[in-house]
Amino acid sequence: xxxxxxxxxxxDSTEISVDKKTGTLIREGVPSITNPDxxxxxxxALQIKDKNPDTEITVMTMGIPKAKGMxxxxxxxxxxxxxxxxxxxxxxxxxxxxxxxxxxxxNKVGYDIVFAGRQAIDGDTxxxxxxxxxxxxxxxxxxxxxxxxxxxxxxxxxxxxxxxxQVVTVKLPCLLTFLSDSVYKPRYMNCNDIVDLQKEDKxxxxxxxxLNMDPSLIGLAGSPTSVKRTFTKxxxxxxxxxxxxxxxxxxxxxxxxxxxxxxxx
Amino acid sequence: xxxxxxxxxxYVFVEQENGNIAEVGYELISEARKLVATIPAMGYKVVGxxxxxxxxxxxQEVIAHGADKVIVVDDELLKDYSTQFYADALTQLxxxxxxxSFLTGATPLGRDLAPRVAARINAGLTADATKIExxxxxxxxxxxxxxxxxxxxxGNLFGTIVCKNTRPQMATIRPKVFELAPVDESxxxxxxxxxxxxxTTEPEVFVEKVIEKVxxxxxITKADILVGAGRGAEGCLDLVQQVADELGGVVCCSRAVVExxxxxxxxxxxxxxxTVRPSLYLACGISxxxxxxxxxxxxxxxxxxxxDPQAEIFSISNMGFVGDVNKVLPLxxxxxxxxxxx
Ligand SMILES: Cc1cc2nc3c(=O)[nH]c(=O)nc-3n(C[C@H](O)[C@H](O)[C@H](O)COP(=O)(O)OP(=O)(O)OC[C@H]3O[C@@H](n4cnc5c(N)ncnc54)[C@H](O)[C@@H]3O)c2cc1C
Ligand SMILES: Nc1ncnc2c1ncn2[C@@H]1O[C@H](COP(=O)(O)O)[C@@H](O)[C@H]1O
Numbered sequence: 110x111x112x113x114x115x116x117x118x119x120x121d122s123t124e125i126s127v128d129k130k131t132g133t134l135i136r137e138g139v140p141s142i143t144n145p146d147x148x149x150x151x152x153x154a155l156q157i158k159d160k161n162p163d164t165e166i167t168v169m170t171m172g173i174p175k176a177k178g179m180x181x182x183x184x185x186x187x188x189x190x191x192x193x194x195x196x197x198x199x200x201x202x203x204x205x206x207x208x209x210x211x212x213x214x215x216n217k218v219g220y221d222i223v224f225a226g227r228q229a230i231d232g233d234t235x236x237x238x239x240x241x242x243x244x245x246x247x248x249x250x251x252x253x254x255x256x257x258x259x260x261x262x263x264x265x266x267x268x269x270x271x272x273x274x275q276v277v278t279v280k281l282p283c284l285l286t287f288l289s290d291s292v293y294k295p296r297y298m299n300c301n302d303i304v305d306l307q308k309e310d311k312x313x314x315x316x317x318x319x320l321n322m323d324p325s326l327i328g329l330a331g332s333p334t335s336v337k338r339t340f341t342k343x344x345x346x347x348x349x350x351x352x353x354x355x356x357x358x359x360x361x362x363x364x365x366x367x368x369x370x371x372x373x374x
Numbered sequence: 375x376x377x378x379x380x381x382x383x384x385y386v387f388v389e390q391e392n393g394n395i396a397e398v399g400y401e402l403i404s405e406a407r408k409l410v411a412t413i414p415a416m417g418y419k420v421v422g423x424x425x426x427x428x429x430x431x432x433x434q435e436v437i438a439h440g441a442d443k444v445i446v447v448d449d450e451l452l453k454d455y456s457t458q459f460y461a462d463a464l465t466q467l468x469x470x471x472x473x474x475s476f477l478t479g480a481t482p483l484g485r486d487l488a489p490r491v492a493a494r495i496n497a498g499l500t501a502d503a504t505k506i507e508x509x510x511x512x513x514x515x516x517x518x519x520x521x522x523x524x525x526x527x528x529g530n531l532f533g534t535i536v537c538k539n540t541r542p543q544m545a546t547i548r549p550k551v552f553e554l555a556p557v558d559e560s561x562x563x564x565x566x567x568x569x570x571x572x573x574t575t576e577p578e579v580f581v582e583k584v585i586e587k588v589x590x591x592x593x594i595t596k597a598d599i600l601v602g603a604g605r606g607a608e609g610c611l612d613l614v615q616q617v618a619d620e621l622g623g624v625v626c627c628s629r630a631v632v633e634x635x636x637x638x639x640x641x642x643x644x645x646x647x648x649t650v651r652p653s654l655y656l657a658c659g660i661s662x663x664x665x666x667x668x669x670x671x672x673x674x675x676x677x678x679x680x681x682d683p684q685a686e687i688f689s690i691s692n693m694g695f696v697g698d699v700n701k702v703l704p705l706x707x708x709x710x711x712x713x714x715x716x
Binding site for chain 2: 120122203204205208230231232234235237238239240242243244248249250251252270271272273274275277278280283290333335336337339340341348349350351352353355356358359360362363364365369371372373
């Protein structure tokens with residue numbers, strides 16, 4: 110069975126802060142990480158391989174050359190190989206264009222199942238998974254919590270919705286999206302493998318020279334959405350912060366709530 | 375900029391399950407009404423799109439909430455949600471009616487469906503919008519270009535996204551972001567049925583079993599008064615509950631409190647929890663991480679108590695109090711009691 114795991118390298122958004130004076134993002138020193146939901150997808154794939162060593166796992170990303178390091182980490186965790194799709198021509202892609210490029214590369218590599226994260230923590234769109242499935246023309250199951258059963262031609266998973274969980278079976282090929290909140294917590298990397306990697310390069314690099322996609326369908330040109338402007342949140346001045354005794358604090362809150370008629374008789 | 379003469383009106387996907395319409399659909403219709411009101415010269419309508427089985431009679435309810443017209447797709451294959459049949463039906467509907475813009479709730483269903491449809495028709499889709507406006511300069515040229523604003527980088531940065539060269543302009547919007555307009559039962563409107571042609575009726579995904587999640591007894595998104603507990607209040611959750619009880623409110627929490635095992639996930643507010651918009655949000659020992667604030671910063675009034683004068687929560691609060699919740703909350707219970715009896 111061939112599994113492709115989609116991974117995106119993202120800045121750790123919990124480490125990002127806003128410079129209140131200039132109103133810009135402080136990105137310096139913010140570490141790049143593998144998108145958390147994608148780590149769950151990788152772990153799910155590795156657990157299938159644990160049970161069935163014939164499984165071949167490819168970690169794939171579209172990104173800048175530096176993202177190769179993330180794929181090598183995936184290999185050190187147990188994936189068989191990596192595919193880095195990188196080219197200036199792909200830059201500036203929105204989800205519509207990204208999914209086209211990913212689907213093209215996925216088709217070239219060949220697959221039975223594609224695993225994606227539900228959502229990337231930088232763009233937060235949760236669109237690339239379903240859109241890639243659509244471009245591949247295969248069914249999708251989103252919000253996967255746990256894989257229950259894998260057969261040659263079908264897979265049964267538990268998906269988590271707001272009020273219910275569903276057990277669903279889907280025919281292969283298909284695409285699943287995973288949640289970092291799932292049962293799949295990433296395993297450690299094998300350090301020997303990291304050393305090995307330097308001997309043998311297991312990451313294939315694909316440029317548009319290899320994919321040969323129509324330039325009007327990829328990157329910025331292939332993106333129906335564009336960013337008109339960006340801004341950071343207004344630092345509001347509506348706040349009043351008080352440092353009072355505990356009794357005064359309690360009384361002032363109660364008094365305010367009474368005035369606002371939140372406390373009634 | 376390209377003109378799209380054939381494309382008209384603002385369409386809203388009205389999500390339902392077993393005939394129960396999700397409120398977010400009505401929130402979007404309410405907002406769409408405001409949008410069309412900013413471009414009176416264009417004569418745009420607000421059109422509700424209702425997919426399901428045995429749901430025709432719900433169309434009037436959609437009109438009462440502000441739609442000028444409702445397109446109903448009533449089919450057995452649409453009884454329960456499936457990506458496959460809903461995407462098939464919706465794409466055909468969009469291809470036939472040519473909406474200028476198409477709004478969907480950013481619910482689990484909406485976020486499964488909208489990207490699939492957008493990819494099939496190669497339309498631009500903006501996720502999780504928090505604000506939508508019509509670009510008035512473009513409107514003067516007869517183009518209803520939507521400026522769609524959304525948070526990124528975990529809420530640290532906002533981007534305004536436009537879709538200049540393709541139609542429809544699609545967006546998903548989280549529940550509770552837009553306000554519900556009053557219902558007008560006497561409103562009248564057009565109801566039209568649309569019949570999709572199925573290329574296959576064979577489902578690709580089989581639902582074997584549905585397991586109800588152990589549901590909490592309350593729905594925090596419906597509460598008008600919320601008392602939020604953060605990690606700083608983990609030692610006095612009983613007091614948080616007492617304050618909520620005195621105020622007739624409900625207790626909710628940050629993700630830290632869920633992770634530490636003190637409360638259920640269905641009480642979590644924030645990016646990966648629920649979005650709430652109560653009249654009062656009283657934040658106790660919550661640091662105010664962007665992921666938390668993303669779920670509650672639209673509350674009418676935010677009052678916070680935190681012992682750290684630098685806590686981020688203060689920057690989005692109407693009133694902030696530097697203090698120890700263990701000491702303030704017992705006194706607050708008494709002060710509220712006193713205020714009630716005054
Ligand atoms: C992808 C992602 C999604 C996330 N989604 C969410 C989400 O949906 N919701 C969410 O809440 N978080 C979310 N988080 C986590 C978020 O980043 C924060 O870690 C979390 O909100 C912190 O919770 P807290 O404020 O309760 O805890 P802490 O950050 O530990 O803050 C505790 C606060 O309590 C104060 N305090 C301590 N003791 C006292 C006392 N005795 N009296 C008064 N004050 C006291 C401290 O000064 C501090 O400010 C997400 C994170 C990521 C990466
Ligand atoms: N550039 C990319 N390369 C590989 N996978 C991606 C890329 N962008 C998004 N994905 C996948 O799609 C998921 C959802 O991303 P997003 O739609 O950006 O929230 C991610 O968790 C990844 O699995």
